[in-house]
Amino acid sequence: MIVVYVETVGGVVAEVSLEAVAFARTLAAAGGGIPVDAVVCGPLGDAGPKELAEAGVRTVLHADAGEFDVFSGAAHARAVLAAREQTRAVVLMGGGTNRGNDVMARVATELDVAMAANVVAFEGLSPFTVTRQVVGGAALEEVRLGSRPAVFSVAGHAVEATPAETAGPATLTPLAVTLEPGDLTVRAVSVEAVDTEAAGNLKSARVVVGAGRGAGGPEGFGDALELAELLGGQLGVSRVVTSLGWRPHHEQVGQTGSRISPEVYIPCGISGAIQHWAGCASSKVILAVNTDADAPMMTKATYAVVGDMHEVVPAVNEEIRRRRG
Amino acid sequence: MADVLVCVKRVPDFSGEVLLSDDAQSADARYVGHTLSNHDLCAVETAVQLAAATGGSATVLTVGSADAVEQLRTALGVGCTAAVLVEADPVTLGPADVAREVAAVVADHEASRGAAYDLVLLGNDAADSGDFQVGIRLARLLDRPVVTGVQTVTLDGDRVTLVSDVAEGRETYRLPTPAVVTVLEGGVEPRYPTITGRMKAKKIPVEERALSAEPVGSGRVRLRVPAPQSSTSTLLGEGPEAAPAVVDLLQQLGVAR
Numbered sequence: 157m158i159v160v161y162v163e164t165v166g167g168v169v170a171e172v173s174l175e176a177v178a179f180a181r182t183l184a185a186a187g188g189g190i191p192v193d194a195v196v197c198g199p200l201g202d203a204g205p206k207e208l209a210e211a212g213v214r215t216v217l218h219a220d221a222g223e224f225d226v227f228s229g230a231a232h233a234r235a236v237l238a239a240r241e242q243t244r245a246v247v248l249m250g251g252g253t254n255r256g257n258d259v260m261a262r263v264a265t266e267l268d269v270a271m272a273a274n275v276v277a278f279e280g281l282s283p284f285t286v287t288r289q290v291v292g293g294a295a296l297e298e299v300r301l302g303s304r305p306a307v308f309s310v311a312g313h314a315v316e317a318t319p320a321e322t323a324g325p326a327t328l329t330p331l332a333v334t335l336e337p338g339d340l341t342v343r344a345v346s347v348e349a350v351d352t353e354a355a356g357n358l359k360s361a362r363v364v365v366g367a368g369r370g371a372g373g374p375e376g377f378g379d380a381l382e383l384a385e386l387l388g389g390q391l392g393v394s395r396v397v398t399s400l401g402w403r404p405h406h407e408q409v410g411q412t413g414s415r416i417s418p419e420v421y422i423p424c425g426i427s428g429a430i431q432h433w434a435g436c437a438s439s440k441v442i443l444a445v446n447t448d449a450d451a452p453m454m455t456k457a458t459y460a461v462v463g464d465m466h467e468v469v470p471a472v473n474e475e476i477r478r479r480r481g
Numbered sequence: 482m483a484d485v486l487v488c489v490k491r492v493p494d495f496s497g498e499v500l501l502s503d504d505a506q507s508a509d510a511r512y513v514g515h516t517l518s519n520h521d522l523c524a525v526e527t528a529v530q531l532a533a534a535t536g537g538s539a540t541v542l543t544v545g546s547a548d549a550v551e552q553l554r555t556a557l558g559v560g561c562t563a564a565v566l567v568e569a570d571p572v573t574l575g576p577a578d579v580a581r582e583v584a585a586v587v588a589d590h591e592a593s594r595g596a597a598y599d600l601v602l603l604g605n606d607a608a609d610s611g612d613f614q615v616g617i618r619l620a621r622l623l624d625r626p627v628v629t630g631v632q633t634v635t636l637d638g639d640r641v642t643l644v645s646d647v648a649e650g651r652e653t654y655r656l657p658t659p660a661v662v663t664v665l666e667g668g669v670e671p672r673y674p675t676i677t678g679r680m681k682a683k684k685i686p687v688e689e690r691a692l693s694a695e696p697v698g699s700g701r702v703r704l705r706v707p708a709p710q711s712s713t714s715t716l717l718g719e720g721p722e723a724a725p726a727v728v729d730l731l732q733q734l735g736v737a738r
């Protein structure tokens with residue numbers, strides 16, 4: 157049995173969890189067709205079980221008691237452990253988000269086994285060996301997970317969330333979880349919502365104008381925003397930009413941000429670190445603007461312009477307006 | 482008065498290319514030097530701010546090679562007040578080993594001073610190994626609550642408020658101390674050591690300890706670096722003069738009228 161810890165956002169199954177289920181299918185096939193079960197904690201929308209069934213899940217174990225309405229890493233881990241007891245799972249896995257890694261690390265710690273974070277490939281069953289991303293994806297590490305169950309998380313965007321070839325309906329079964337006294341000590345007391353619709357727009361945009369540290373500061377995005385508007389597109393940024401608080405998280409493109417696949421991506425002042433590339437590699441055409449002709453983004457892009465984004469982008473905006481008359 | 486322990490790791494400074502040792506067991510940092518992960522730098526900054534705000538202490542700890550003294554000095558240089566080095570060959574260590582050693586330091590501190598560290602801070606995940614679990618394993622050994630991926634930490638007596646920006650929004654946690662917290666970059670701006678800071682840091686003795694048990698390791702078989710891609714891009718031009726070529730292309734692609 158393989159148990160996948162499935163994350164939800166507002167009752168909707170997270171993309172990274174569907175990717176983890178897709179990964180679980182390859183493991184299941186290698187193991188001779190062992191079933192894949194999912195653990196969901198807290199509210200799950202009506203579409204959830206169907207979506208998980210299409211991804212290849214057989215049983216959705218649902219921990220739906222009130223304690224699960226708000227995230228608690230310890231409580232979610234307890235649910236995964238309960239599912240393991242019930243199914244006698246030999247593999248416990250989740251998505252490689254901060255949350256997925258938190259929960260799987262708690263599970264591994266509780267079971268006193270190893271845990272491999274951010275796995276991208278599975279190498280063999282005996283010994284159970286996986287390859288994981290290290291140095292933020294710039295290098296790979298092959299690790300042997302010697303003890304049972306094998307516990308790991310699947311790196312975001314490592315596999316595609318494709319539907320299963322043969323899929324039956326999934327059974328939705330309530331999961332009874334006995335929480336320990338300390339489990340709810342660590343519980344979010346409030347969650348301030350962000351604009352999730354905006355992140356959705358970014359993922360489906362035909363044109364994305366990217367801006368990175370080269371923007372220079374929170375006021376440095378005006379030209380890029382204008383270009384995005386002129387092209388009917390969206391602004392996407394690098395992690396440096398969100399971690400410095402220059403722009404909100406939902407605009408981040410990359411391994412820990414959104415994966416975009418626009419017709420054209422125009423990254424300006426973005427170096428093209430492997431973690432950023434993970435989120436934009438499926439763009440049809442990439443047109444990079446950078447002062448450094450040797451930046452990875454410039455050498456990997458389809459087209460490149462060497463120059464200061466604060467000079468190039470306004471000139472492009474001006475040219476578009478001029479041609480429109 | 483808060484006593485904070487902050488755990489850091491010496492990591493290769495891989496902003497560019499990653500090189501591996503001949504046996505593929507570790508990263509080769511000969512040409513790039515070493516540093517602290519951004520998450521660790523933010524954890525150190527948080528520790529220093531909490532100690533300053535409460536008139537308490539900020540002890541920096543690393544489990545690693547003797548050379549990691551360099552990283553301890555960096556942390557002392559920005560305001561940490563004491564330092565501990567648990568000396569070990571980093572290649573032999575797995576996350577469970579590091580957690581066990583930190584727990585041993587915490588337990589000894591408590592036994593000798595009669596008081597626990599109010600908070601143990603760690604970077605959320607190391608820039609090299611990205612294991613994501615030392616904080617959680619440590620919290621389990623200490624039987625303390627742990628929150629991961631936190632950006633700002635505020636102390637109010639024996640309660641701590643933690644805020645983190647996650648995909649779903651901004652989450653706030655409130656817990657009793659003592660607690661374990663792993664810090665993600667983004668909430669605080671790490672300061673640089675000043676010259677006086679560095680001078681002061683030199684005078685602070687580093688407590689040296691040996692491993693408390695044989696390491697169990699990480700299960701690593703080998704490391705690998707994906708093959709680099711060669712350049713395939715077409716240069717459209719340089720500077721603002723490239724604008725007409727850019728707009729030609731955008732029109733050709735059907736995204737600009």
Ligand SMILES: Cc1cc2nc3c(=O)[nH]c(=O)nc-3n(C[C@H](O)[C@H](O)[C@H](O)COP(=O)(O)OP(=O)(O)OC[C@H]3O[C@@H](n4cnc5c(N)ncnc54)[C@H](O)[C@@H]3O)c2cc1C
Nearest residue numbers: 292368369370394395410411412413425427431432447465
């Ligand atoms: C586990 C992990 C996950 C990560 N996830 C993500 C992620 O999801 N998304 C992400 O983006 N990053 C992610 N990162 C961070 C990533 O490694 C890089 O640090 C980040 O992408 C760099 O952002 P940047 O290119 O904007 O900044 P820099 O690397 O600082 O590059 C700035 C670039 O702008 C150029 N430049 C400077 N000034 C100008 C100017 N005026 N005009 C034009 N060009 C200029 C420079 O030549 C340089 O190439 C992750 C890292 C780790 C370790």
